[in-house]
Amino acid sequence: MRTEHAGENLAALGPRHWARVEGWGMAVSALGYLHQPESIDELRALFALARESATPVTLRGGGRSYGDAAIGEGCLVADVSRMNRILSWDKETGIVETEPGVTIEQLWKRIIPDGWWPSVVSGTMFTTMAGCAAMNIHGKNNYRAGTFGDNVLEFDLLLPNGDIVTCNREQNADLFHGAIGGFGMLGCFTRLKLKAKKVHSGFLRVEAFNTRSIPHMIEEFEERVEDADYLVGWIDCIAGGRGLGRGTVHSANYLPPGEDPNPRESQVLSVQELPNAIMGVPKSLMWWPLSYFTNNLGMRAINTAKYHAGNIIPRGAMHLQAHAAFAFLLDYVPNWKWSYRPTGLIQYQSFIPAETAAGAFEKLLRLSQKAGLPSYLGVFKKHRPDPFLMTHALDGYSLALDFRVTPRNRAALWNLCHRMDDVVLDAGGRFYFAKDATLRPHVVEQYIPADNLRAFIELKHRCDPHGLLQTDLSRRLFGEQFA
Amino acid sequence: MKLKKKCAIIVGASSGIGAAVARRMAREGWTLALVARREEALADVAADIARRTNREAPRIYPHDVTDFDAVPALFDRIVADLGGLELVLYTSGIMPDVGPEEFNFAKDRQMVEVNLLGMMAWLNEAAHLFSRLGGGTIAGISSVAGDRGRRDRPGYNTSKGAQAIFLEALRNRLASRNVRVVTIKPGPVATPLTEGLGNMPFMISANEAARQIVRALGKSHGTVYVPLRWAAIMTVIRHIPSIIFRRMGI
Numbered sequence: 001m002r003t004e005h006a007g008e009n010l011a012a013l014g015p016r017h018w019a020r021v022e023g024w025g026m027a028v029s030a031l032g033y034l035h036q037p038e039s040i041d042e043l044r045a046l047f048a049l050a051r052e053s054a055t056p057v058t059l060r061g062g063g064r065s066y067g068d069a070a071i072g073e074g075c076l077v078a079d080v081s082r083m084n085r086i087l088s089w090d091k092e093t094g095i096v097e098t099e100p101g102v103t104i105e106q107l108w109k110r111i112i113p114d115g116w117w118p119s120v121v122s123g124t125m126f127t128t129m130a131g132c133a134a135m136n137i138h139g140k141n142n143y144r145a146g147t148f149g150d151n152v153l154e155f156d157l158l159l160p161n162g163d164i165v166t167c168n169r170e171q172n173a174d175l176f177h178g179a180i181g182g183f184g185m186l187g188c189f190t191r192l193k194l195k196a197k198k199v200h201s202g203f204l205r206v207e208a209f210n211t212r213s214i215p216h217m218i219e220e221f222e223e224r225v226e227d228a229d230y231l232v233g234w235i236d237c238i239a240g241g242r243g244l245g246r247g248t249v250h251s252a253n254y255l256p257p258g259e260d261p262n263p264r265e266s267q268v269l270s271v272q273e274l275p276n277a278i279m280g281v282p283k284s285l286m287w288w289p290l291s292y293f294t295n296n297l298g299m300r301a302i303n304t305a306k307y308h309a310g311n312i313i314p315r316g317a318m319h320l321q322a323h324a325a326f327a328f329l330l331d332y333v334p335n336w337k338w339s340y341r342p343t344g345l346i347q348y349q350s351f352i353p354a355e356t357a358a359g360a361f362e363k364l365l366r367l368s369q370k371a372g373l374p375s376y377l378g379v380f381k382k383h384r385p386d387p388f389l390m391t392h393a394l395d396g397y398s399l400a401l402d403f404r405v406t407p408r409n410r411a412a413l414w415n416l417c418h419r420m421d422d423v424v425l426d427a428g429g430r431f432y433f434a435k436d437a438t439l440r441p442h443v444v445e446q447y448i449p450a451d452n453l454r455a456f457i458e459l460k461h462r463c464d465p466h467g468l469l470q471t472d473l474s475r476r477l478f479g480e481q482f483a
Numbered sequence: 484m485k486l487k488k489k490c491a492i493i494v495g496a497s498s499g500i501g502a503a504v505a506r507r508m509a510r511e512g513w514t515l516a517l518v519a520r521r522e523e524a525l526a527d528v529a530a531d532i533a534r535r536t537n538r539e540a541p542r543i544y545p546h547d548v549t550d551f552d553a554v555p556a557l558f559d560r561i562v563a564d565l566g567g568l569e570l571v572l573y574t575s576g577i578m579p580d581v582g583p584e585e586f587n588f589a590k591d592r593q594m595v596e597v598n599l600l601g602m603m604a605w606l607n608e609a610a611h612l613f614s615r616l617g618g619g620t621i622a623g624i625s626s627v628a629g630d631r632g633r634r635d636r637p638g639y640n641t642s643k644g645a646q647a648i649f650l651e652a653l654r655n656r657l658a659s660r661n662v663r664v665v666t667i668k669p670g671p672v673a674t675p676l677t678e679g680l681g682n683m684p685f686m687i688s689a690n691e692a693a694r695q696i697v698r699a700l701g702k703s704h705g706t707v708y709v710p711l712r713w714a715a716i717m718t719v720i721r722h723i724p725s726i727i728f729r730r731m732g733i
Contacts, residue, residue, distance in 0.1 A: 015558075015559050016559055018486070018616060019615040022617070031486065032484065342661075
């Protein structure tokens with residue numbers, strides 16, 4: 001413990017702020033000094049304290065990163081979730097300005113009654129604007145709407161030295177393209193200006209159908225790329241043999257103007273809210289029965305049932321679904337991660353160019369099955385490149401694989417991830433820090449284009465010459481390069 | 484950032500069960516912070532522990548548990564001094580004599596303040612810290628006297644029963660944060676609290692109580708009767724219908 005600092009510093013680093021902060025997947029955690037500043041001044045004071053006491057700072061938003069991207073052993077953890085005011089909202093232009101801790105939930109609830117929807121959302125609504133920008137998150141419409149950063153118009157960034165810099169595509173453009181996707185390494189977002197998407201109904205038209213394999217799923221995606229606004233695939237990662245890579249595609253479209261005769265009626269919150277019970281069981285308790293299925297046998301049963309249920313729906317059948325219900329699948333069962341207690345889960349998401357994707361993803365599935373560590377949930381998405389230095393997005397596909405962590409499988413699981421890294425690198429693929437817990441420095445050096453990495457490290461040295469901003473992830477992957 | 488292992492706070496460590504538990508835990512290698520009202524008695528316990536363990540004496544913190552407002556700052560100071568914390572045990576308790584014809588609010592209030600409110604002040608601090616750290620053990624000494632409202636001691640029964648409810652609620656609240664909350668319900672123990680009350684059933688020594696309590700602190704996730712036979716006895720007593728219980732004279 002640091003006890004050498006007197007007075008105020010001692011209090012800020014004292015027991016009242018000690019906290020074991022977890023990655024969302026619960027598989028990694030770190031002991032730090034948790035602070036929840038409520039204003040820019042408080043945040044700036046925290047940075048000053050960090051400089052004086054030579055204690056690094058870890059920036060944290062909603063804490064939804066699966067791995068160690070928002071935790072830092074021995075760090076002052078600056079959790080911005082209390083800086084959560086929507087500063088302005090223009091319902092004519094769809095431009096919104098927010099503080100960093102505003103969640104996607106706050107945002108969509110504020111704008112949908114006016115006929116707008118956030119341009120890019122994650123699978124959970126509990127991520128914050130700062131977190132979304134820092135990780136440059138994507139949604140099920142990445143191939144059309146780009147990443148979160150593509151829809152940011154401007155932001156203010158508080159640098160470790162206390163200065164605030166305004167960045168957009170013209171002004172401080174290098175910092176704009178570095179800080180978005182910069183995983184909290186350059187400064188803390190204090191204001192973000194975003195562009196929302198006009199919608200003409202509270203509903204989407206959704207079509208669901210099964211696919212036999214990953215090549216088949218890609219084929220179906222390619223056919224719909226021009227027309228569908230959202231595309232997402234679920235993959236049964238346990239099925240082997242002829243069933244390898246089988247899954248279900250959900251394709252969704254905004255309703256064109258005029259088709260919904262009373263858009264106002266469907267754009268109210270009561271229509272958008274997720275249901276409170278699933279089959280009579282209160283949602284808040286669902287993680288408990290689910291915990292009996294988070295094993296190879298139980299998940300095989302669930303995946304098989306889910307796949308065959310998908311076969312029952314006649315092909316081409318469409319149904320209307322509220323935006324929130326379609327977008328926030330992960331929030332259907334609150335705290336579903338608790339079914340992975342006590343040791344949690346990790347997610348392994350890789351992004352692979354379209355031409356090599358099918359073969360590489362099949363290899364990943366086979367590797368995990370052969371290791372006896374099948375993924376319990378596989379989610380498939382399409383992406384497009386963006387201009388951000390450290391981005392994960394590329395012209396291709398991603399597969400996100402959830403793996404249960406246990407004390408016994410931990411070493412084998414990490415080893416499996418490392419072997420999967422080789423497959424992804426061979427296929428020219430990339431990774432995503434919001435999901436990562438297992439990458440190693442040489443993998444990162446290989447997948448990030450050398451020019452981008454060099455430019456980012458230069459930015460890091462310029463904005464944060466003393467390496468004040470750190471996370472367990474940054475130490476694991478960049479160590480000395482950022483110091 | 485490393486927190487020191489095996490650090491504990493014992494509130495009410497100057498005599499009785501608290502002092503006996505302190506001696507025992509010190510012998511098992513715990514680093515202790517001892518809290519109680521009487522500084523001299525506390526210093527004696529600390530010096531005794533230092534002698535027996537051949538280690539540095541535990542730090543002592545004189546404090547009146549009814550000085551509720553002082554608790555947060557004192558708690559922080561102790562935790563910072565210790566450099567870590569894994570366990571907090573609240574043992575402070577009083578049981579003034581109450582005559583059969585006596586209805587004395589001042590005494591009742593005192594018991595609620597020392598036995599219950601003091602415990603709430605201290606264990607809330609512990610709960611707050613442990614929930615942030617994702618681990619730790621919280622324990623309080625309730626009593627078999629908290630299981631029924633008896634004719635002899637309305638105020639004492641109330642304070643002890645309420646302690647047990649509070650500890651149960653903390654346990655439920657903190658279960659998802661990996662924090663254990665242990666309710667200890669001793670039967671009669673030979674301590675200053677029971678001095679002069681004559682021969683009580685199944686009375687045990689403070690050292691024996693401490694042995695059983697320390698064992699329970701290491702593993703229990705719930706309520707522990709000390710000694711165990713009280714679990715059976717109280718199960719019966721709890722189920723005696725009120726209409727019979729009031730005629731029984733116990």
